[in-house]
Amino acid sequence: MRPRPPLGNPFQILLLACSFALAGYAGVRLFADDWTAVALWLVGAALLHDLVLLPLYSLADRALVRGLGAARRREWTMYVRVPAALSGLLLLVWFPLISGMVDRRYRTATGLSADGYPARWLLITAVLFGGSALLLAVRLRRATKRRPPAVH
Amino acid sequence: MRRQRFVMGCAPLHQPLPAYRRIMRDDRPRLPSSPGFWRSPLRGPWFTSMLGLVLLVGITVLFVTGLVSYAAYNPGLDPVNDQTPGKGFLGFYLFAWPTNPHWLYRATQGLHVTLGITLIPVLLAKLWSVVPRLFALPPARSLAHALERISLLLLVGGGLFEFTTGVLNVQLDYVFPGSFYPLHFYGAWVFFAAFVAHAVLKVPTALRNARRRRAGQEPGAHAAAGEPLTAAGPGGGDLVSPRPDPPTVSRRGALWFVGGASLLLFATTVGQSIGGALRRTALLAPHGGADPGSGPNGFQINKTAAYAGIDAAETGEEAWRLVVTGRTGTVRLGRADLLRMPLHSSALPIACVEGWSTADQWWRGVRLRDLAALVGHDGDPPDVFVESLQRHGAFRRAALRANQVADPRSLLALYVNGEELSPDHGYPARIIVPAAPGVLNTKWVARLTFGDL
Numbered sequence: 001m002r003p004r005p006p007l008g009n010p011f012q013i014l015l016l017a018c019s020f021a022l023a024g025y026a027g028v029r030l031f032a033d034d035w036t037a038v039a040l041w042l043v044g045a046a047l048l049h050d051l052v053l054l055p056l057y058s059l060a061d062r063a064l065v066r067g068l069g070a071a072r073r074r075e076w077t078m079y080v081r082v083p084a085a086l087s088g089l090l091l092l093v094w095f096p097l098i099s100g101m102v103d104r105r106y107r108t109a110t111g112l113s114a115d116g117y118p119a120r121w122l123l124i125t126a127v128l129f130g131g132s133a134l135l136l137a138v139r140l141r142r143a144t145k146r147r148p149p150a151v152h
Numbered sequence: 153m154r155r156q157r158f159v160m161g162c163a164p165l166h167q168p169l170p171a172y173r174r175i176m177r178d179d180r181p182r183l184p185s186s187p188g189f190w191r192s193p194l195r196g197p198w199f200t201s202m203l204g205l206v207l208l209v210g211i212t213v214l215f216v217t218g219l220v221s222y223a224a225y226n227p228g229l230d231p232v233n234d235q236t237p238g239k240g241f242l243g244f245y246l247f248a249w250p251t252n253p254h255w256l257y258r259a260t261q262g263l264h265v266t267l268g269i270t271l272i273p274v275l276l277a278k279l280w281s282v283v284p285r286l287f288a289l290p291p292a293r294s295l296a297h298a299l300e301r302i303s304l305l306l307l308v309g310g311g312l313f314e315f316t317t318g319v320l321n322v323q324l325d326y327v328f329p330g331s332f333y334p335l336h337f338y339g340a341w342v343f344f345a346a347f348v349a350h351a352v353l354k355v356p357t358a359l360r361n362a363r364r365r366r367a368g369q370e371p372g373a374h375a376a377a378g379e380p381l382t383a384a385g386p387g388g389g390d391l392v393s394p395r396p397d398p399p400t401v402s403r404r405g406a407l408w409f410v411g412g413a414s415l416l417l418f419a420t421t422v423g424q425s426i427g428g429a430l431r432r433t434a435l436l437a438p439h440g441g442a443d444p445g446s447g448p449n450g451f452q453i454n455k456t457a458a459y460a461g462i463d464a465a466e467t468g469e470e471a472w473r474l475v476v477t478g479r480t481g482t483v484r485l486g487r488a489d490l491l492r493m494p495l496h497s498s499a500l501p502i503a504c505v506e507g508w509s510t511a512d513q514w515w516r517g518v519r520l521r522d523l524a525a526l527v528g529h530d531g532d533p534p535d536v537f538v539e540s541l542q543r544h545g546a547f548r549r550a551a552l553r554a555n556q557v558a559d560p561r562s563l564l565a566l567y568v569n570g571e572e573l574s575p576d577h578g579y580p581a582r583i584i585v586p587a588a589p590g591v592l593n594t595k596w597v598a599r600l601t602f603g604d605l
Binding site: 096 | 238240242269283293294297300302303308310312319320339341348397400405417445452453454456458
């Protein structure tokens with residue numbers, strides 16, 4: 001006789017059964033119109049994040065740390081990582097406006113122009129990197145000043 | 153020494169595992185299923201728990217304000233207000249939407265959208281912090297564990313689905329499969345079902361982890377320092393990398409980083425819900441920056457006359473007639489007839505489901521309850537069914553409840569800020585009701601039908 005797989009915590013099973021019941025009730029309605037497309041979006045969102053977005057930015061970060069490490073400047077990592085991540089985040093969130101892909105609808109619906117978005121995003125990016133570089137420069141300078149004179 | 157100074161914050165030191173433990177563990181670094189594949193020294197129960205607790209509060213607020221927004225549409229009043237007629241018991245909590253305070257929807261929906269955008273970095277950081285568990289083997293240790301992992305697909309997929317549809321909708325990027333309302337509403341319930349289960353299972357551990365750190369005894373730090381690691385134990389020690397890279401930032405520093413990212417999104421968004429001079433600070437938000445025009449009609453527009461397909465020939469003095477129907481029959485009123493009725497003023501905002509809003513504008517027009525009285529509803533005005541000249545679009549028709557009609561500030565507005573309405577703001581006449589969502593403030597009104605709906 002094969003050993004039966006363990007059940008685990010019965011409270012957890014009960015809780016998750018309740019959760020699935022509610023999710024199922026809403027899910028039937030969510031999937032009512034175009035279930036394949038909605039399922040694709042729901043599962044696709046998780047897969048796209050976990051298997052594409054996250055590995056991509058992890059690899060970029062690893063490359064940054066390795067690159068700076070090779071240049072013996074590993075301690076500068078955050079000065080590049082922070083502005084790059086913030087700029088990337090803004091691009092991710094406001095991509096439709098920044099990329100201009102909703103340009104026409106945005107213009108006709110709201111009476112506003114979407115022309116300024118890419119420029120504003122670039123400007124914010126410039127300020128982020130500039131501010132970070134300035135901070136690094138100030139700290140480097142301070143560190144040089146504080147360094148005690150060489151003792152012979 | 154000199155270089156140490158530039159490491160932001162101070163990181164806990166992780167000693168390498170003793171050799172015998174390294175042999176016991178499956179640390180082949182090429183496979184994400186092996187713990188050794190994950191090298192960040194930041195991952196650990198404290199980091200995950202702190203982010204989880206922020207999301208616990210934040211997502212609860214998002215869910216509640218979302219349900220509130222659904223109630224604000226008065227979906228139970230008439231099918232035209234209801235984008236999700238098949239909701240069943242998911243509308244169990246619905247109530248008659250009040251008209252006080254007049255900024256109510258402005259506040260709840262501004263909070264919903266601004267908080268949602270602000271939480272994106274926290275959500276991403278939280279998912280990053282637990283990603284090793286996605287690949288953990290064996291796939292299921294028990295039935296309960298298998299069910300939990302299925303639930304996590306709903307949690308992560310549902311959460312990302314909600315955030316994505318919301319972010320796309322406020323940017324008018326309607327690429328999602330279907331109408332926004334049912335997708336975001338039913339999606340929210342699927343997500344919330346998984347969220348509640350996850351919270352019940354994890355909050356006790358998260359609170360314990362958060363407290364332990366304060367007492368300086370984080371389980372992760374101990375595990376990394378050589379204490380036994382549980383396979384995927386409830387404590388979260390499994391999140392700690394067994395062979396971490398040297399740190400470039402402390403866990404506390406990383407948390408500040410996430411908080412800073414949230415602050416940046418907040419600061420570049422919130423202005424579109426406050427208006428005035430602060431609108432210009434919403435640098436990337438859809439209704440930030442400059443107003444579409446100048447002067448009395450210069451404030452933000454949801455849908456322009458051109459977008460709604462309003463023909464100027466229909467709105468002219470000669471052509472346009474307002475058809476008002478009630479208990480005593482139907483009257484047809486031109487703009488000149490309306491101007492001969494008693495005109496009243498009210499200062500009310502436009503607040504959109506997309507989260508942006510305007511400061512109070514000064515509207516002037518005929519009270520809805522006076523129009524009701526004109527067709528035989530004296531003293532006790534009923535509900536009203538409003539129809540626009542607009543030929544298509546979900547809210548070209550809208551229903552208002554009796555309490556909204558009865559409010560003395562509810563107007564069929566003809567003027568705004570001392571000037572005639574512009575075509576984009578609904579000339580010749582538009583509805584304006586305190587605390588109602590923007591789309592219920594119908595523009596280019598053609599017909600009002602009073603009576604219980």
